[in-house]
Amino acid sequence: MIRRVFVFLGALALLAGAAQAQQPARPPIAVTKVDGTDGVYIFRNVNHQSMFVVTRDGVIVTDPVAYGRPNGGQQYLDEIRKVTDKPIKYLIYSHHHFDHIAGGRVFKEAGARVIAHHRAKTRLAQLKDPHTVLPDEAVGDKGRTITLGGTRLELSYHGLNHSDSTLVMRLPKEKIIFVVDTIPVGTVPGRGMIDFHPLETEAFLQQVYQLDWERLIPGHPGPGDRLGTKQDVQDQLSLLRAASAEMQTLAREGKCWDRAEKEFKLAEYEKWPGYASGLPFIARRYCGLWGRGT
Numbered sequence: 592m593i594r595r596v597f598v599f600l601g602a603l604a605l606l607a608g609a610a611q612a613q614q615p616a617r618p619p620i621a622v623t624k625v626d627g628t629d630g631v632y633i634f635r636n637v638n639h640q641s642m643f644v645v646t647r648d649g650v651i652v653t654d655p656v657a658y659g660r661p662n663g664g665q666q667y668l669d670e671i672r673k674v675t676d677k678p679i680k681y682l683i684y685s686h687h688h689f690d691h692i693a694g695g696r697v698f699k700e701a702g703a704r705v706i707a708h709h710r711a712k713t714r715l716a717q718l719k720d721p722h723t724v725l726p727d728e729a730v731g732d733k734g735r736t737i738t739l740g741g742t743r744l745e746l747s748y749h750g751l752n753h754s755d756s757t758l759v760m761r762l763p764k765e766k767i768i769f770v771v772d773t774i775p776v777g778t779v780p781g782r783g784m785i786d787f788h789p790l791e792t793e794a795f796l797q798q799v800y801q802l803d804w805e806r807l808i809p810g811h812p813g814p815g816d817r818l819g820t821k822q823d824v825q826d827q828l829s830l831l832r833a834a835s836a837e838m839q840t841l842a843r844e845g846k847c848w849d850r851a852e853k854e855f856k857l858a859e860y861e862k863w864p865g866y867a868s869g870l871p872f873i874a875r876r877y878c879g880l881w882g883r884g885t
């Protein structure tokens with residue numbers, strides 16, 4: 592009998608092995624051309640990604656996404672070189688967080704002009720991260736449009752949100768936007784709540800919703816690598832409003848920090864990816880808002 596059980600377990604292990612073999616591991620690095628565009632691409636490095644645009648006269652690169660990956664910038668450039676030999680003209684930072692913008696040295700050395708929101712430039716100059724190239728140019732709150740080889744890319748600022756330095760990048764012809772971290776696609780926000788501005792983000796989301804676009808490239812791949820839509824903006828706004836209302840009640844009962852953070856739940860979002868890991872960060876941030884006024 593015992594032997595039979597072992598044979599059975601062995602067969603199960605073989606089956607499990609075969610199932611695993613059928614699903615090859617996801618490669619750490621991937622480049623995807625966005626459907627229906629002439630030169631818009633997504634570069635993904637593990638769980639971070641950014642947009643690059645190939646034009647007639649050169650390439651516009653955004654976030655290098657190479658934090659903790661010493662060769663990440665070079666790998667990004669190598670991937671671009673598989674697509675085009677046009678010069679790298681611009682490197683644009685989505686906001687000042689290192690997990691998105693570290694690793695740009697190779698682009699700077701290739702001749703790129705590095706551009707970021709003015710608050711990102713100020714912050715980076717204070718922090719002097721050895722892996723992050725300082726911007727050459729600061730974009731003011733009124734924004735700036737880049738025109739290169741027949742492509743227009745609008746950089747606009749819509750106030751405080753996930754950071755205080757987020758540029759929304761919009762390709763008007765392609766109706767595509769690239770927005771990092773503030774609008775997770777189909778997932779619950781998590782660590783990004785640390786320096787998040789809860790009240791202002793609701794206004795930010797409403798402003799981004801009003802812009803003319805159809806597809807959103809997020810800074811972290813969404814489920815199945817899908818791009819975002821305006822529905823995702825609505826969904827994120829609903830989630831944040833639900834979180835805010837839930838914590839407001841707990842906070843006004845005097846339960847922040849510990850009791851409120853333990854009791855805080857967002858039952859409607861339990862099935863969303865990132866719920867369990869993200870919930871404590873959301874609770875902590877909204878306790879800060881409603882329990883302390885921060």
Ligand SMILES: [Zn+2]
Pocket residue numbers: 686688753754771772783
């Ligand atoms: Zn961020």
